[in-house]
Amino acid sequence: MDSTFGFMAPSIPLPAALAESLGVPRPGLLKRERTRLQLVQAAIRVFSARSYAGATMQEIAAVAGMTTGTVYNHFKTKEDVASAVALWLADTLCQRIADSQAGVAEGAQRMAIGIQRYIWLARESPAWALLMLDVSAAAPVLLHEIRHYALADMRLAIRQKSFRVPSEAAAMDVLNGSVAQAMRSVAMGGPPASHGRHVAACLLRAFGMEPADATEVARRPLPPFPALAAGPIKAARGRRKA
Incomplete structure (x- = not known):
């Protein structure tokens, strides 16, 4: 080299x-x-x-x-x-987080898990978090791919009467902006370890949950990541279908 x-x-x-x-x-x-x-x-x-x-x-x-x-x-x-980097990050990291939500039936809890996992990543590996934020600015396809996962959980919570939002698009902007800023803050060494849980509770409340319910859901333990199934890692080629 x-x-x-x-x-x-x-x-x-x-x-x-x-x-x-x-x-x-x-x-x-x-x-x-x-x-x-x-x-x-x-x-x-x-x-x-x-x-x-x-x-x-x-x-x-x-x-x-x-x-x-x-x-x-x-x-x-x-x-x-x-x-290509954005698609690879979405198809691996996002899917890994989704795998950890398997068996969780409540849309609100699934949303809280996703929020906290990204902030957890920023604490555990600041370099990866900052990389994701940098790439998402250069390649909006990353946010587009992540949106599929988060929007599905949001819609489930709406159907279950846990969330009440005037606009899905507005709610997704609130979600994306808040989580990105929380990741940046944590990656730079600012907030305490409880920050992910507090951000999740704030966002659940913003989406229409009662304060006590939002706090209870956000405080539930995060499920572990399941063992990774054997198989080849696919090279990112193009956009995943919605």
Whole structure:
């Protein structure tokens, strides 16, 4: 590797419960998919070290141990790389959080779990949280993909009469903005460990729950992440269907 890029850390620390789902490519991927995934993983390291704005296609190639031409064979622009990173983050981290909600029937509790998991990630791995915030600004597809999961939980809570919101779109903006700011605050070392629970309670109240009910739901223990099923990690190719 060119010494110009020697500042790169070998990896970005991630909580053990999530690390396996974002690990090295598993057997079963075609060569082109494996190369694409390696480029996405290299881009994650470059974006984390340089920020999206400061990263270059040449740096991504160098960190991946490939030529710049190989990068352009898979991605026409840096924006395309950011979109691929966003889709990969959504299809892995978001799905992992959704897996931990399996068996939870209450939409309000599912929402509280999701809120707290993202803030938990910011506390456990600030670099990943800041990376997600940076990529979401460069590639809105990340928020679009996350929205599928959160909106389903919100609609379930509305059907169950737990939430009463005048507008789904407005409620989702409140959710996205509040969680993103909470992640940023926690990643920068500000609020105490109880911050995720308090943010969840505030948001449940904002969506129409009675204060005591919102507090009770937000205080429930977070369910553990289930064991990861064996199978190949897919390289991000395109937008998942709604």
